[in-house]
Amino acid sequence: MGWVIGGSAIFMGVLIAAGIAYAAVRALLLRRTVKNTSKRVAPLKAGIDAGMRDIDAGVARAQAGAETLNHEIEQLRVSVAELRVILRHAQTAFAEISGPLGWLAGIRALIKFRGR
Secondary structure, three states, X not given: OHHHHHHHHHHHHHHHHHHHHHHHHHHHHHHHHHXXXXXXXXXXXXHHHHHHHHHHHHHHHHHHHHHHHHHHHHHHHHHXXXXXXXXXXXXXXXXXXXXXXXXXXXXXXXXXXXXX
16 A cells, blocks of 8 residues: 555656646746737837827927917907997097088098198
């Protein structure tokens, strides 16, 4: 019976050694696969990073452009308001000139102009 226990112990040792060897070989293959994959992915990652930087720069430019555009729109609103005030004054002046005695003022101005 001693040889059965000894044989079993040797057989278990061989199985454990084979398992460790198999795990070591698979670990080396996994390491090689990860290394090769990292070499292929690194340029792609660099390209994606560069693209993201370009996108961020574009977004920053767009935001700056939007701020400038909003400023210009506000200036145009002020100009339109000023033009509306001028238009109201011009309409008032035109109404006064075209009133019943307004044609006399026009003739008087024409006479003064020709007299120069």
